[in-house]
Each structure stands twice: as C-alpha cells, then as structure tokens.
Amino acid sequence: MxxxxxxxxxxxxxxxxxxxxxxxxxxxxxxxxxxxxxxxxxxxxxxxxxxxxxxxxxxxxxxxxxxxxxxxxxxNEEVARVLEGLMGLAARSGHLRSRPGPRNLALRRARVCYNHLAGEMGTALYEALIGGGHVLVTDRTPVLSEAGKSLMRGFGIDVDALSRGRAPLCRECLDWSERRSHLSGSLGRAVFQKIRDLGWATSDQATRIVTFSTSGDRAFGDFVARAAGT
The missing domain is CATH 1.10.10.10 (Winged helix-like DNA-binding domain superfamily/Winged helix DNA-binding domain)
Structure with missing residues (x-):
C-alpha cells in the first residue's frame, strides 16, 4: 500500500x-x-x-x-468545506437526489453553510468585499483590510475580539451552487449571526434555506453596496 x-x-x-x-x-x-x-x-x-x-x-x-x-x-469548519465541495461536484456531475424546483431555487439563492451565508447572496457579499478593497486575497488567502475592519465595526462586529480567537478570521469556501467562493471563518460566522440578530433573515434548520424579509433583503443589498464602495 x-x-x-x-x-x-x-x-x-x-x-x-x-x-x-x-x-x-x-x-x-x-x-x-x-x-x-x-x-x-x-x-x-x-x-x-x-x-x-x-x-x-x-x-x-x-x-x-x-x-x-x-x-x-x-x-470543524474544514469538514464542512469538504462536504460543500463534494455537493458542488455532485451537482456539476448531474448527481442530484431530486429534480430542481422552487426549493432548489431557494437553496441556491441563500442557505446556511455550516455557520455562514452561502448561495447567491453569500457570494455577492464576498465579491463586493473584495471589489471594494475590504478583503484582500493573495494566493487564495483572504485578509481583512483596515477599511474592511472599519466597515465591520460599523456593522456592529467586534473584529478585534474575533482576531484574538483561535479560528481564522477570514476564509473562503467554494460555493457548490455558484461555483464561486463565499466568506467563511469567524468573520463569516459573525456576519451571518448579525444578519439574523438584525431580523433581516431567518434560517430553516430542516432545509438550510435562508429566507430574507422584504426589508431585510433591501438592507442586505445596501450593505453589499457599501462593501463594494458604491
């Protein structure tokens, strides 16, 4: 062997x-x-x-x-990233357990990936953070910039406390449905928790679907726009 x-x-x-x-x-x-x-x-x-x-x-x-x-x-989160990657491989290879339908569309729009936001809305936020210079990526390693720290503090997240933790502050996770990355790590977890604390969205434990209210959808869009610097 x-x-x-x-x-x-x-x-x-x-x-x-x-x-x-x-x-x-x-x-x-x-x-x-x-x-x-x-x-x-x-x-x-x-x-x-x-x-x-x-x-x-x-x-x-x-x-x-x-x-x-x-x-x-x-x-740990590493196991979750492996599972998310396998889900993407299965979807791209046509190995689906059920036919696509409304539930599938909802999963693709927004869902929980272990403890952070995934799907279209998760990748949109991550790409906005990168485009706005709030997250810098070198060799696929994301780092929160000073501007990013200021943005997150303004969002009510204690970046300094997260930085002192054992878990990496920023990580990227390949999204199975979007085939692009979304934000994970302790910052990804904190952002998703803040979204729920603000009442913008709720998550279904049985399906992993994240549902945004009308006002929450609008508020999230505004936050993405700030992240992108627009």
Missing part, C-alpha cells in the same frame, strides 16, 4: 447514503441528537449509533454532552 493520506477510508465514510444524509443534516452548524440523525438518515436508532461511532472515529464528528443528552456536530 502506498504511503500518504488514506482518501479511500474517508470516501467510504462519507459515501454511505445514511452517513451522507447525517453529515448533510449537520451542515446547518447545529448539533443534533442520535435520534434526530436517525430520522434524517431513515435508519433505526441502533443503526444510527453504529454510523455515528464510525463518523466519530473517522474524525468527521464531535460529540457534545449536555446533562444527560448527547449531541453530534461536524468536527
């Missing part, structure tokens, strides 16, 4: 339909119980438990305990 990363083992973990459904359900960024994940996968609780053990051992899931309850979540 050749030395190096064992992608076959990882692919086998993700490739099982039940486990793939569990991982997709966790792309909302929320932690779910074994029972909830069993329902998502369409398997018995006993079968779900066996799948969850394998996903944990494979480094894809993290177990969180709260009192007597046990919750499962994606191990």
């Amino acid at each position: 050749k030395d190096g990363p064992d992608i076959a083992r990882l692919a086998a973990l993700i490739g099982d339909p039940a486990r793939a459904n569990m991982l997709s359900a966790l792309m909302t960024g929320s932690a779910l119980t074994a029972g909830e994940l069993a329902a998502e996968a369409g398997v018995t609780p006993q079968t779900a438990s066996a799948h969850l053990v394998r996903l944990q051992q494979g480094g894809l899931l993290a177990l969180r305990k709260q009192g007597r309850h046990r919750y499962f979540a994606l191990k």
